Amino acid sequence: MNENQIQFMREAIRLSVESVKNGGGPFGAIIVKNGEIIARGNNQVTLNHDPTAHAEVVAIREACQHLGHFQLEDCDLYTSCEPCPMCMGAIYWSRPNRVFFGNTKSDAAKIGFDDQFIYKELQTPFLERKIPMIQLLNGEAIEAFQLWDKKEDKVSY
Numbered sequence: 001m002n003e004n005q006i007q008f009m010r011e012a013i014r015l016s017v018e019s020v021k022n023g024g025g026p027f028g029a030i031i032v033k034n035g036e037i038i039a040r041g042n043n044q045v046t047l048n049h050d051p052t053a054h055a056e057v058v059a060i061r062e063a064c065q066h067l068g069h070f071q072l073e074d075c076d077l078y079t080s081c082e083p084c085p086m087c088m089g090a091i092y093w094s095r096p097n098r099v100f101f102g103n104t105k106s107d108a109a110k111i112g113f114d115d116q117f118i119y120k121e122l123q124t125p126f127l128e129r130k131i132p133m134i135q136l137l138n139g140e141a142i143e144a145f146q147l148w149d150k151k152e153d154k155v156s157y
Contacts, residue, residue: 008032008078009100015042015055016080016102023047026111029055029079031063031072031096038075039063055079056087060094070157072096081108084115085122093157 008030015028025043032038041058045051056079064070075096081103083091091099105115117130126133148154 004035005078005100008037008076009102011037011040012055012078012080012100013102015040019043019055025055025113027055027080029059029077031059031075031077033063033067033072033075038066052086054084054087056083057090060090064094070094076100081105081113084108084113085118 012028012030015030016026017028019028019042020026022042024047025045027043029041030037030039039059039062041055041060041062043055044053044058047053056077059077059079060072063072063075070093072094076098077091077096078100079087080101082101082105083099084105108114109116121129126135
């Protein structure tokens, strides 16, 4: 770790502490490009009544708006905790270069943020999940996929 990485991680941690003090969850994240912080996020789930407003997702949204692109090329994400499954999905879709984290998912589980059941659910057949996933109208829904597949000017992601 170099001194810049340590300072960036400290900023993510500072955001997590500030978030708790301001009524949010104990998570903070920043996105860095070319040695500059381009986005910050803290957990706003309960504040904004938005289950997707995790620190990483908030920071990714802000960074993508800043960059005018849906991918975080040449960016690093610093987050106060190992990302949950939802944030991992957002991270992989946004494609930063690296992710640095402070606390582990085990640390988070000890204070009531246990996402292990989601990891298990992802491995469970969709009809056996705690929230049943029921496929309907595949024959009709496939039309959008067929159109996308034939589209010559699509932007792949």
